[in-house]
Amino acid sequence: MLIAIVEVSESHEECIYSQVSFLTSTGYNVDLYIHPKINSQIENYRHLFNDIVIIDFENTSFLKRIYQQKKLLKKLNNYDKIIFNTASSSKIVRNLCLLLKFSKVECIGILHNVKKIEKSFTQSLITLKIKKYFVLNDFIIPSRDIKKIKIVSFYPIFFPNIKKDITLDKKNKIWITVPGRLDYNRRDYDFLFETIRDLKNTDNIKIILLGKINTSNGLKILKKLKDFNIENNFILFSNFIDNNTFHNYLKKSDYILPLLKESDDYLKYKITGTFNLAFSYKKTIISDDFYTKIPDLMENSIFYTKTNFKETISNINDGILVKKDHTYKDVKWNYKTQKEQYLSLINI
Numbered sequence: 001m002l003i004a005i006v007e008v009s010e011s012h013e014e015c016i017y018s019q020v021s022f023l024t025s026t027g028y029n030v031d032l033y034i035h036p037k038i039n040s041q042i043e044n045y046r047h048l049f050n051d052i053v054i055i056d057f058e059n060t061s062f063l064k065r066i067y068q069q070k071k072l073l074k075k076l077n078n079y080d081k082i083i084f085n086t087a088s089s090s091k092i093v094r095n096l097c098l099l100l101k102f103s104k105v106e107c108i109g110i111l112h113n114v115k116k117i118e119k120s121f122t123q124s125l126i127t128l129k130i131k132k133y134f135v136l137n138d139f140i141i142p143s144r145d146i147k148k149i150k151i152v153s154f155y156p157i158f159f160p161n162i163k164k165d166i167t168l169d170k171k172n173k174i175w176i177t178v179p180g181r182l183d184y185n186r187r188d189y190d191f192l193f194e195t196i197r198d199l200k201n202t203d204n205i206k207i208i209l210l211g212k213i214n215t216s217n218g219l220k221i222l223k224k225l226k227d228f229n230i231e232n233n234f235i236l237f238s239n240f241i242d243n244n245t246f247h248n249y250l251k252k253s254d255y256i257l258p259l260l261k262e263s264d265d266y267l268k269y270k271i272t273g274t275f276n277l278a279f280s281y282k283k284t285i286i287s288d289d290f291y292t293k294i295p296d297l298m299e300n301s302i303f304y305t306k307t308n309f310k311e312t313i314s315n316i317n318d319g320i321l322v323k324k325d326h327t328y329k330d331v332k333w334n335y336k337t338q339k340e341q342y343l344s345l346i347n348i
Helices: 013-024 036-048 062-076 091-099 115-119 121-126 189-198 216-228 243-252 273-280 295-300 309-318 335-346
Strands: 002-007 029-034 051-054 081-084 106-110 132-135 150-153 174-179 205-212 234-237 284-288 301-304
Touching: 002 013, 002 062, 013 029, 013 036, 013 273, 013 335, 029 036, 029 062, 036 051, 036 243, 062 091, 091 121, 115 121, 132 335, 150 335, 174 243, 174 273, 174 309, 189 216, 189 309, 205 216, 205 243, 205 309, 216 234, 273 284, 273 295, 284 295, 295 301, 301 309
Parallel strands: 002 029, 002 081, 029 051, 081 106, 106 132, 132 150, 174 205, 205 234, 284 301
Antiparallel strands: none
């Protein structure tokens, strides 16, 4: 069977490796169509693909985009199945699905926000072709059946082996990591910064902001750290973080701190990639108790409230609060289980 994985945006590269690993280990041949900004991120597993095609629909004229879509469509018609790594919020994906409507090739998609399938007109057009969707956690599978649509969850929590960074010395510190793009809209950085500023002793911990600081959000964060005189409590990165460095820091971290603002969308419709990174390396999550309704967090997190967060960080610093025992015992965290779950939708 010949399969294409397609990602027209510069996001969600973290979902690709698990899929190609599942598919190629089953004997399927897989090609990859990706945005140019993703190309450097797949270096550790590009050998798994038969072919890799760079597709760039940005910074081009309308007529050139139409030509590129027709050219891509011709190629995609040669596959048995197409998996859209991001099957929503894209006019390009919409156009491709409409043009493939009467093609024999089967289209499958990852839905990163389940709300789209109920409330988005663009998604309704995509769904004219895509009848099988993946979501990225068990708890966001819709509670009711959606006519003619099959939805299955899988966890893209596996990553290729990385080169060990022998220069990465923790110096006996406890590492609390906030991974991913620095984003004031989603994360409550000020709450964290004010907590660290007000604590008398945080000598034993380092907080890692594992995203590029040289952005508008990042510079705002840097100014706040300087104003509060707490820069020494943090590890920062000026430029883009390559995958090897990113995953080395994650592997050596003691805790993952999502730092999410309270949002009902994360209780019903979508998951932050921070959770999956924690799941991948089986790290204890330090989570706002707003998210106790998420079963996977209940099993694998230390929860805090707005009033006791300072005490939680202080206890971690003092070694009083340690990682939870008996985390990640469920069979769902196994490669074999997730592979079978994924293939159950691919093969029906």
